[in-house]
Amino acid sequence: xxxxTVKRGYIRPLDIKRGRIDLSHGAGGKASAQLIEELFLPAxxxxxxxxxxxxxxxxxxxxxxxxxxxxxxxxxxVVSPLFFPGGDLGCLAVHGTINDVAMSGARPLYLSASFIxxxxxxxxxxxxxxxxxxxxxxxxxxxxxxxxxxxxxQGKGDGVFISTTGVGVLPGGVDISGRNARPGDVVxxxxxxxxxxxxxxxxxxxxxFETTVQSDTAALHTLVAAMLAAAxxxxxxxxxxxxxxxxxxxxxxAQQSRVGILLRExxxxxxxxxxxxxxxxxxxxxxxxxxxxxxxxxxxxxxxxVLGAMRAHPRGLDATCIGExxxxxxxxxxxSTSFGGRRVVDWLTGEQLPRIC
Amino acid sequence: xxxxxxxRDGALARQIGEHIADEADPDRHYGLMEFCGxxxxxxxxxxxxxxxxxxxxxxxxxxxxxCVLPIGRIDLxxxxxxxxxxxxxxxGDTMRVPASDGLSLIKAKARGGDIRMIYSAADxxxxxxxxxxxxxxxxxxxxxxxxxxxxLTIRQAQREGLTNFSVLCCHVLTPPAIVHILExxxxxxxxxxxIDGFIGPAHVSIVIGSAPYEHFAASYRKPVVIAGFEPxxxxxxxxxxxxxxNEGRAQVENEFIRAVTxxxxxxxxxxxxxxxxxxxxxEWRGLGEVPHSALRIRSRYRQFDxxxxxxxxxxxxxxxxxxxxxxxxxxxxxxxxxxxxxTVCTPENPIGSCMVSSEGACxxxxxxxxxxxxxxxxxxxxxxxxxTAQAL
Numbered sequence: 001x002x003x004x005t006v007k008r009g010y011i012r013p014l015d016i017k018r019g020r021i022d023l024s025h026g027a028g029g030k031a032s033a034q035l036i037e038e039l040f041l042p043a044x045x046x047x048x049x050x051x052x053x054x055x056x057x058x059x060x061x062x063x064x065x066x067x068x069x070x071x072x073x074x075x076x077x078v079v080s081p082l083f084f085p086g087g088d089l090g091c092l093a094v095h096g097t098i099n100d101v102a103m104s105g106a107r108p109l110y111l112s113a114s115f116i117x118x119x120x121x122x123x124x125x126x127x128x129x130x131x132x133x134x135x136x137x138x139x140x141x142x143x144x145x146x147x148x149x150x151x152x153x154q155g156k157g158d159g160v161f162i163s164t165t166g167v168g169v170l171p172g173g174v175d176i177s178g179r180n181a182r183p184g185d186v187v188x189x190x191x192x193x194x195x196x197x198x199x200x201x202x203x204x205x206x207x208x209f210e211t212t213v214q215s216d217t218a219a220l221h222t223l224v225a226a227m228l229a230a231a232x233x234x235x236x237x238x239x240x241x242x243x244x245x246x247x248x249x250x251x252x253x254a255q256q257s258r259v260g261i262l263l264r265e266x267x268x269x270x271x272x273x274x275x276x277x278x279x280x281x282x283x284x285x286x287x288x289x290x291x292x293x294x295x296x297x298x299x300x301x302x303x304x305x306v307l308g309a310m311r312a313h314p315r316g317l318d319a320t321c322i323g324e325x326x327x328x329x330x331x332x333x334x335x336s337t338s339f340g341g342r343r344v345v346d347w348l349t350g351e352q353l354p355r356i357c
Numbered sequence: 358x359x360x361x362x363x364x365r366d367g368a369l370a371r372q373i374g375e376h377i378a379d380e381a382d383p384d385r386h387y388g389l390m391e392f393c394g395x396x397x398x399x400x401x402x403x404x405x406x407x408x409x410x411x412x413x414x415x416x417x418x419x420x421x422x423x424c425v426l427p428i429g430r431i432d433l434x435x436x437x438x439x440x441x442x443x444x445x446x447x448x449g450d451t452m453r454v455p456a457s458d459g460l461s462l463i464k465a466k467a468r469g470g471d472i473r474m475i476y477s478a479a480d481x482x483x484x485x486x487x488x489x490x491x492x493x494x495x496x497x498x499x500x501x502x503x504x505x506x507x508x509l510t511i512r513q514a515q516r517e518g519l520t521n522f523s524v525l526c527c528h529v530l531t532p533p534a535i536v537h538i539l540e541x542x543x544x545x546x547x548x549x550x551x552i553d554g555f556i557g558p559a560h561v562s563i564v565i566g567s568a569p570y571e572h573f574a575a576s577y578r579k580p581v582v583i584a585g586f587e588p589x590x591x592x593x594x595x596x597x598x599x600x601x602x603n604e605g606r607a608q609v610e611n612e613f614i615r616a617v618t619x620x621x622x623x624x625x626x627x628x629x630x631x632x633x634x635x636x637x638x639x640e641w642r643g644l645g646e647v648p649h650s651a652l653r654i655r656s657r658y659r660q661f662d663x664x665x666x667x668x669x670x671x672x673x674x675x676x677x678x679x680x681x682x683x684x685x686x687x688x689x690x691x692x693x694x695x696x697x698x699x700t701v702c703t704p705e706n707p708i709g710s711c712m713v714s715s716e717g718a719c720x721x722x723x724x725x726x727x728x729x730x731x732x733x734x735x736x737x738x739x740x741x742x743x744x745t746a747q748a749l
Contacts, residue, residue, distance in 0.1 A: 011703075011705070011706070012701065012706050015459075018459075020464065020467035020468055021467060022463050022464060022466065022467040023463065023466075024463070024705075029705075030705045031705055034705075206475070206476060206480060207476065272358055275358050275361075276358055279358065279361060281476075330728070332728050334728055337367075337402075337403050337404045338365065338367050339365050339366075339367050339370050339403040339404060339405075339408075339588050340367040340370050340371055340374075340404070340407065340408055341403050341404015341405060341406070341407040341408060342404045342407055342728070343401065343402060343403070343404050343725040343726065343728075344724060344725050344726065344727055344728050346704075346723070346724045346725075349704035349705055349724070
């Protein structure tokens, strides 16, 4: 079969007249991508949105781009439960947005935070969440400089939702984007996958299982800085595999860069207790959310240097190379299984874990 | 992970693969049907076909509970949620099965239906206890594996005197479905589906034992090897089937001895027989009406039977005309033979039920194996990339 005879995928357009939002539209998989593509992008269309990265790189009037550009990213956090092993909504809201800014290579500078709080929410819990935000901000050196508070009637929210926006500065000459992967590059991963999702799930009312797994939630901007310093110009793509997990993030990169990716299952670190929980729940760790990990696509010749810098940083101790970029015209992410076979690693379909971040 | 990694060992898999290649007669083809969706999933996820010689072909069977659920049954559950104001509880995969009017349970939920995904039948009872003012219906699906928990739930509800709980019972049975496939004209008369043997279900057999397969292994002269759901189990079962075929045997063999006995779980069987009884006939998606192939709630537990309680009338709804799920479930066609596979019908927008559950033949092939339908593009052997990968 030649490539020309391969059936083209057809995505049924959104049914604007009769359709409704369902949970899969928020899962970060293909349904989310379609919603953005067909509803948000046409309405809000501009060149910045078309960058399609976690944060937008912006020019400023009267500002020399060679000196630096502004990066802006935003992220809403609706995790349930609000407190989970290794973290809570507050630190998640800080880390998530700092990481989105950092994935463009920028240095995050300031955050804003808006709170949507449900009537009746305990002040003690709110204080605990805000104090956690504060200590995460201090640790990251990125303050919350403006905010907003809204309260909705009981039953119209679920405790508290936090939306944060971050801005940062991207040094001149740095070009990191999901579009930049090239055949022959290697894919690096900063550590074990699935920790956050399993930690949150373990505290869900309907599941509640005993585990020692802690969320990996952490700010990654200093890790990024160390990687960029180790091999200037060689880091092409940075992403944090949150919702939809490693699999979905890599599919986005393959799609954006119009390349294929070949992974080696044996090289992808998964903690035994995360694996065990996934077996039990019928989940694939490749699709489970992370909040303190990143993937990097790096020029092959710089991989050693970047990996060295990652392993020297506390957030990248277990960093490893998990695969290569290929020239696959179908933009498949594939994986050599430890078992000796080969399979596609597809986008997340549907919604297996609502409200994981 | 202990007791799991041992059954996913790549080196052992290669060894068994070599044995299969050695022992398979190059002058003949081996068509082996894995009945169960759990095997379909394992075969695709671990890339088992790569380890098999080209003349040993796996045929996906109908043993995916979500896939064989006809549209009319999903419609009943949606009806209960949207027009009868019941809380409908069901297992995750059932949520996305396409029903009439472009709906599915997940879309009905977005339209205001109170539909809850549960992990265990007992969760449905918990929801019923917590909502005494509401009708709570457990939409129960699955083969013999999930049947005992449903029966237990009904008994428990009776013991507690719950008056707001009922079950929409759509449990189906494995052996009648296999017999139905063997009796289908494609297999029996036309030889379109050359089935030389079956990989028997793992978890179903833990409950029913290996004895129920003996009848058709003997009458239809088809070997059956019951296998666990790990990829090495599947490889070993394929080797055992190849040997049976070569030796002209048609026996029931048990590869899954760590869990399956000849008689199965008698306690579970007694429980199921107390609460449930065979239906005279049940519609399967793809197979049509299959006699004595499903279970309903016995009359002494009638107050927990949603069909009785809500006076539901089952209405048969034909599948989408372009959908080949029927032929795929019978092993007559492969997923890629379907015109809408991977184009209009994808896991995001399933037209047919085989595209819904990861155990469905189409979803498994789409999600894990569709690169086989296109020329494989090898990773570039960049000298530097290769060297780096080695060094790391």
